Amino acid sequence: MSVPLRLLLPAVLLLGGCAGKPPATVTLEESQASRCHPLKLHQGQTLVLSLPSDPTSGYRWQLLDAAPAVLRSLGPEVYANPEDSGDLVGSGGESTWRFQVANAGDALLALRYQQAWDADGAPARTFECALHAE
Template structure:
């Protein structure tokens, strides 16, 4: 079992994992604009955490600045899994940005 880190740069390409691995995905987010990441996880990925990490908390920037959305999940089954992330405002139907992560768990 390993901890695997993913970012927006890992979207659209396959990422090889092992069943039992924990994955941490971090994407830039500025909730003061109303835009937040929402997830479409298959049942084979078990969510552990979904939180906003303020840049000020990491000591990198001033309070109120943009930060990151942190999603952590376990891979519970072998096979191909597709995780979709959409950056959208809850009151709007269309996503401003969408990313797809293809996970190949052995």
């Protein structure tokens, strides 16, 4: 049985349009910082940033620059402890932030990991990601 070309054309065009569509969610972890030169995003996408964290040590990630010219926060930081850690003091977990790409442009997402009572001291770690949104 042969299907006429005129019936296949709309399906081919629809599938071709889906192939080039960017993913709805972009996930970024500390080990993927090399993607940030700059990280290319599209308006409407969700950016999920996950960084290793251990608040029981007194260290917390602080947002220095949430890239408000490009990103809109979808809520506060969420900390999760892995199930296998047994909630032991000093065991690490993960802090996660969710953003929506609200505007086109360039911005820098910057965080530092340090103890709150040592604001003048050098951070234990930093995370920076240059963003380019279209």
